[in-house]
Amino acid sequence: MITLTIDRHVVVVPANTTILEAAKTVNVEIPTLCHIDLEGTCVKSNPASCRLCVVEVDGRHNLVPACATQCRQGMVVHTSSPRVLRARKTVAELILSDHPNDCLTCPKCSDCELQRLVRRLNCRVMPYNDGEHAHRKTEITPAIKRDMDKCIYCRRCESVCNEVQTVGALGAVGRGFTTTIAPSFNKMLNETNCTYCGQCVAVCPVGALTERDYAEELIADITHPDKIVIAQTAPAVRYALGEEFNFKPGTSVTGKMVTALKDMGFDYVFDTDFGADMTIMEEGAEILDRLQKFIAGDKNVKLPIMTSCCPAWVNFYEHDYPDLLDYPSTAKSPAQMFGAVAKTYWAEKMGIPREKIVVVSIMPCLAKKYECNRDEFKVNGNPDVDYSISTRELAALIRRSNINFDSLPDSDFDKPLGESTGAGAIFGITGGVMEAALRTVYEKFTGNTLPRIEFDQVRGLDGIREATIDLNGFELRVCVVNTLGNARIIMDKLRKGELNYHVVEVMACPGGCIGGAGQPYHHGNIETLKARQRAVYAEDAGKRLRKSHENPDIQKLYKEFLGAPLSEKAHHLLHTSFYDKSIK
Amino acid sequence: MAKEMKLACNVVEQVEAICDKFGNKPNELINILHEAQNMHGYLPEEMQRIIARKLGIPASKVYGVVTFYSFFTMTPKGKHPISVCLGTACYVRGSEKLLEEIKRVLGIDVGQTTPDGNFSLDCLRCVGACGLAPVVTIGEKVYGRLQAKDIKKILDEVAAAD
Structure with a gap:
């Protein structure tokens, strides 16, 4: 075991513990941006590239990154000395100097780790924003949207795509000001072996990687007088949706979700559990x-x-x-079985022609968006599942529909596909x-x-x-x-x-x-x-x-x-x- | 970028042999890329994919390294690669004028290759022959104390020597 001092705390940790981990044990939350560690899973990225977690160590000339510096016996660490605070703020300001800063209309607004950090560091001016901005590719696939002007080079997506998923569809390209994270050989994502797992989106701290949003299609279909719009909700959605409305993680909101979908105008609400x-x-x-x-x-x-x-x-x-x-x-x-049965068995039972039915799947998944597009899952060009929206998109739609989710009563799924x-x-x-x-x-x-x-x-x-x-x-x-x-x-x-x-x-x-x-x-x-x-x-x-x-x-x-x-x-x-x- | 063409079988074998020579180790990637470029003149997509497969790493890693180091190129080099030194000594003695003249004579820009594949044009910083400034290298040969009016003649001579 190693004993060290972090601010006013004496900390005892095992060897090979980083300063960041040691600080956490005494409730000292050093800010991070590039670092992510979903403990107990293999999702981890630790490139020590953003330098936001720098701390001062007595006897060391330079500030050191807490996420990548191991504790040593007798170390004295200062996590918020004036020098550290100044450096941290400068790092954030430099990141902002090549960021579009269009936060008001960014899909990640209020859920962005950079935004949260800038607020926490009390950045009130952008002193380096007069210079040139690098311009990079934007790409929209059926599942994932890449807006690389927003990228801050934390490399989380690269780690997840290469080390965790071993797919290797995304990687760093070029050097210096023109660096970007992109598919190789100037290709688009749909020309690579990208699986659309979307884990790059799940870890992106900013709005560079987000989901392809189908909200407008959905609103058009729901308000269309001739269309029968049915929802199927995946098993994992109901335990996470509540988090978007300040419920504790792990709160099951099945009944409220069904009510919300009906209030939004879905004609039938069924269950992918079926x-x-x-x-x-x-x-x-x-x-x-x-x-x-x-x-x-x-x-x-x-x-x-x-x-x-x-x-x-x-x-x-x-x-x-x-x-x-x-x-x-x-x-x-x-989800696809459900779609196939809904547009045959259920359609026949109800006497509704296939073309009038719109099946929308509500999924915890981005690859499902791609799956809906596969030719095997279409009959004469009409997909069994028309499109898929994510748990996050559903939450956004509920908010837009003026529904007070917290106080909704519970409803049951419709029968028989519920x-x-x-x-x-x-x-x-x-x-x-x-x-x-x-x-x-x-x-x-x-x-x-x-x-x-x-x-x-x-x-x-x-x-x-x-x-x-x-x-x-x-x-x-x-x-x-x-x-x-x-x-x-x-x-x-x-x-x-x-x-x-x-x-x-x-x-x-x-x-x-x-x-x-x-x-x-x-x-x-x-x-x-x-x-x-x-x-x-x-x-x-x-x-x-x-x-x-x-x-x-x-x-x-x-x-x-x-x-x-x-x-x-x-x-x-x-x-x-x-x-x-x-x-x- | 030049249109991708399928690599000849013997080139594929040669690249694989280079990877084998370095034990197919991912940490030998830069050395392998060096040799492959030496052998073939440039590193087309297919070659990078072969190297990735042999080393058991994603092609994105190989591509990342190739695009990071300016030494590596994905454009085929000419038979006679030209490098104009823009180091301090050469620059103050007028190497920029040489560069402009070469561009004019060959009708290509820096980083490009003539359509007949004879010449490609690059810049570099210092070849260690400052006493001969301004310096241009064509292939392995170094030309020193050049003036813009010498360029046309030298290029014609090199082309004629083939």
């Missing part, structure tokens, strides 16, 4: 099918079967593992799809009722988790993965033939969808994610039905319309194909 239950019916049947073939000695059966709900993960293997496209389940994502189980509820968290599948697969495989519904072995936030499940003597080996860097470890092993799992779940975002790129910004605070995680499992525990195959409206859907899981009709509507999208 789609999740459908996914389990199909994916579960696929798992059973492959397992039974494997047990019967079929040498050609592809194991492990991998989940395919996460659109960023789908993009990832289409780009980087086109030789392994036979492994993932062909089941569509819950009925769901606890299995559907846990889809929004890493390990949740696996657990939901296991609840159904166990009962179908063994013919017994589960003695205990919870599969604690697959829960948690670690990047790669393994478990063995006893299915009446058959040892089912499963693996749960979150973030694409961890997925790459698994896929590289699979390619080398070194993987011996039966089922693998992958989600691209840290913690799964609860840490999705469309969620309210976590600003590097892992407690926010943990609170959402607890809320998900609490919701599941409180549900009357907790297994997808027990959802009565799902049973009815199969009886009236689809037949059985993996039937021809189910294949046509609920399954998809994957394509080689590697960059040659």
Whole structure:
């Protein structure tokens, strides 16, 4: 252990602790900008490039960055001496000197870490703003908007894209005044292997990387007299939306959310959890099918079967593992299953022509925006899900619609596409799809009722988790993965033939969808994610039905319309194909 | 930027051999880029992708390094790369006039290559031959104490020697 002095505190910390971490233990919050550390996940960026966290250390000539300087025995640190405060302010002023400073109309306004910092440092003038400003590219993809004039070169997006997700779509280009963070070779993002996971957006401290906003389309559709606009809300949205309205992280606001959507003018409000239950019916049947073939000695059966709900993960293997496209389940994502059923089964039931229905998915995700655009999910050019808006966009729309969210009464989802189980509820968290599948697969495989519904072995936030499940003597080996860097470890092993799992779940975002790129910004605070995680499992525990195959409206859907899981009709509507999208 | 063309098979093999020579180690990236550029004259996109693949790093990392160091280029160099010294000694003795004359004669700007691929034009700061200022190098050869009127003749001679 090391003893040092930080301001008026004597601090004892283990070796290898940074001054920043040590200061935190005594409630000294040194300001940071480039630094991010979502503790317990692999989301970390520490380039020590912004210099806002500089502190003064007795006996050292220069100010040192607290985020990258390790504590030494007997060190005396001053975090707010006049020299430090002066330097910190100058650093902020220099950052502002090449920033557009159009904060009033910036999408990140009031949620911007630079803005917060400038306020905290009490910057009241911009002394260096008369010079030239560098001008860089703006790009709008179906999912992500890049406005690089706002970039402050913190390199968080670069770290996340390269080290955490190992995608490498974004990197630093050029040097000096013309530096930018961009795709290589002067390309646009949609010409790269970008998966649209959006984690670059999730960590961007300013407004350089944001989501593509579909608010105007939505307002036009809702107010259109002939259109029937229906909402489906993803499982992870309801535990995070409240944060935008000053509820504590992890507050479930399902009922208020439904009321708000109705007040905004949605004709029907349904639940993607219903789609999740459908996914389990199909994916579960696929798992059973492959397992039974494997047990019967079929040498050609592809194991492990991998989940395919996460659109960023789908993009990832289409780009980087086109030789392994036979492994993932062909089941569509819950949102797309929902869209396909809404525009067929439900449309027929209601007697509404497909063209009149607008399906809007409300997602914690940015890749879902891209997913809606995939040609496979369209019928004669009409998409099953018309477009997707993020949790943040929904919050913005609620505010715009003059709705006082805090005092809204609760409402229930509409039927029949709003009925769901606890299995559907846990889809929004890493390990949740696996657990939901296991609840159904166990009962179908063994013919017994589960003695205990919870599969604690697959829960948690670690990047790669393994478990063995006893299915009446058959040892089912499963693996749960979150973030694409961890997925790459698994896929590289699979390619080398070194993987011996039966089922693998992958989600691209840290913690799964609860840490999705469309969620309210976590600003590097892992407690926010943990609170959402607890809320998900609490919701599941409180549900009357907790297994997808027990959802009565799902049973009815199969009886009236689809037949059985993996039937021809189910294949046509609920399954998809994957394509080689590697960059040659 | 020149239009990307597919690299010849032997060039691909040579680049791969350079990567192998450095043990395909990511921390040898700059050395590998040096040799690859020496061999091929420039570093086109395809070559950077091959190097990235061999080293197991994203192409964005390779591209980042190539665009950071001004020594690396993604434009094909001419058969006879011309460098005009704009170091202090050469500059005060009129190297800027030499540069203007070369631009006029060849009809290209700094960083460009003539359409026939014969000459490319760059500037540098000091070749350590200040006694000969102003200095221009063409290929490996150093030309000193030049005046603008000498340029046309030298370029014609170099072109004729092929």
